[in-house]
Amino acid sequence: MKPIFTVSEVTTIIKSLFDSNEILRQVYIRGEISNFKHHVSGHMYFTLKDEKSQIRCVMFRDANRLLPFTPENGMRVIVLGFISVFAKNGEYQLYAEDLQPDGIGALHIAFEKLKAKLDKEGLFGAERKRPIPFLPKKIGIVTSPTGAAIRDLLTVIKRRFPNVDIVIAPTLVQGTGAADEICAAIDELNKLGDIDVIIVGRGGGSIEELWAFNEEKVARAIASSGIPVISAVGHETDYTISDFVADKRAPTPSAAGEMAVPSKAVLKNEIRHLNLRLLNAMARYIGTERQKLEYLSKLPVFKRPQTYIINNRLALDEIIKKLLREMDIYLSEKRALLNTYTEKLEVLSPISILKRGYSICMDADSKRIIKSAKDAKEGDMVVILLSEGSLVCNVKECKEGNENT
Amino acid sequence: MNTEYKYEDAIARLEYIAGQLEKGDLTLEEALSFFEEGIKLIKICSKILDEAEGKVQVLTKDLNGDFVIKDFDGGLEAGE
Numbered sequence: 001m002k003p004i005f006t007v008s009e010v011t012t013i014i015k016s017l018f019d020s021n022e023i024l025r026q027v028y029i030r031g032e033i034s035n036f037k038h039h040v041s042g043h044m045y046f047t048l049k050d051e052k053s054q055i056r057c058v059m060f061r062d063a064n065r066l067l068p069f070t071p072e073n074g075m076r077v078i079v080l081g082f083i084s085v086f087a088k089n090g091e092y093q094l095y096a097e098d099l100q101p102d103g104i105g106a107l108h109i110a111f112e113k114l115k116a117k118l119d120k121e122g123l124f125g126a127e128r129k130r131p132i133p134f135l136p137k138k139i140g141i142v143t144s145p146t147g148a149a150i151r152d153l154l155t156v157i158k159r160r161f162p163n164v165d166i167v168i169a170p171t172l173v174q175g176t177g178a179a180d181e182i183c184a185a186i187d188e189l190n191k192l193g194d195i196d197v198i199i200v201g202r203g204g205g206s207i208e209e210l211w212a213f214n215e216e217k218v219a220r221a222i223a224s225s226g227i228p229v230i231s232a233v234g235h236e237t238d239y240t241i242s243d244f245v246a247d248k249r250a251p252t253p254s255a256a257g258e259m260a261v262p263s264k265a266v267l268k269n270e271i272r273h274l275n276l277r278l279l280n281a282m283a284r285y286i287g288t289e290r291q292k293l294e295y296l297s298k299l300p301v302f303k304r305p306q307t308y309i310i311n312n313r314l315a316l317d318e319i320i321k322k323l324l325r326e327m328d329i330y331l332s333e334k335r336a337l338l339n340t341y342t343e344k345l346e347v348l349s350p351i352s353i354l355k356r357g358y359s360i361c362m363d364a365d366s367k368r369i370i371k372s373a374k375d376a377k378e379g380d381m382v383v384i385l386l387s388e389g390s391l392v393c394n395v396k397e398c399k400e401g402n403e404n405t
Numbered sequence: 406m407n408t409e410y411k412y413e414d415a416i417a418r419l420e421y422i423a424g425q426l427e428k429g430d431l432t433l434e435e436a437l438s439f440f441e442e443g444i445k446l447i448k449i450c451s452k453i454l455d456e457a458e459g460k461v462q463v464l465t466k467d468l469n470g471d472f473v474i475k476d477f478d479g480g481l482e483a484g485e
Binding site for chain 2: 135145158163164165166185188189191267274281284285
């Protein structure tokens, strides 16, 4: 006669089989998540499946609370846990203790999804990017206080510009809790009120190690920071969501240091150069003015003013001479003309007529010229003017008419 | 001396002043006043650059969980 067991007794036996199995007590299982539910209690329920089989899974709140990402349907994961029987419904299930994205593929999908979502919200827009202050007085740095990044940052900043103040907000930069600490640090630096620029970052690492900087909350903390943020995560080739949402992406922490502060040596050089330009320009200006002054002071008008008087006098003399000469010419012309008239007059003169043998008869008393015989009578005394001398005559007879006998 | 000057503003003004002086078409009075201002700006800029060494501080949580600022002791061992 075989013993008869209760359901509970058999279930306990089955459960002990599971629990005593070396493999099932702690096992890594690779599979794809489906039927994912995040219960209000905080526990996660889902099914892990591959092409042929599936296992029901539960991840209790305490275990899933620190997950650096939110599981989703279709996500390929590796689950660490144990398999046991849930006596109440007689089903076996996987009790998940840790969950990792399986390979880069899953993380890449999560990255692209979040990137697309935030991009759609406009968080990456160029118009959101604020300029990094040229010469910050105080720089906030969110990173691990013991990492390579802080060492590089301090070295670069101190070398380029020793007199800038730095406040380090130390955080974890990978693993559980890193994202929350980074968010709190950004918030805290904002509250200080005198930080001019914040650098958020860490040194290089695997995609899992950089993952905190791909978390949505970190992206949102950077986006809502009142202070411009430079993101400096990993190496040149590592791009994280933080890089896209930050006001400026630095390819490395050292580069972030260079973006945050100008090189003092370069600035000093610039000032030296400007100082020289100023001095040269002023010296040139004064030199030019002095030259002008010298040129003016050497002008003959200032140097030998008497020359001008002499020159003017000479010119005046010249004019007077010319005037006199002109006057002479004028007068001699007039004189010549006068001579011409004089000669003409002489031709017409009565004296020249007398020379040709004519004579003039005048009344001796009245000196009137007698042109007609009627003007005289017998006995009158007349004077006859000859070419040489004159004759005083008595008129014997007056004959009228032209009888020259 | 006005230390509230922003460095980049002071440098920009200096550039302008140097340019004006170099052009040389100023009155003597203008040239002198520009020169004086330029020299003053150079002193300001140099002073901004030469201010005392900057401090490195670190935010830490006190027993109440509040953030306080302390001087950074260097703690620069390698490894993250």
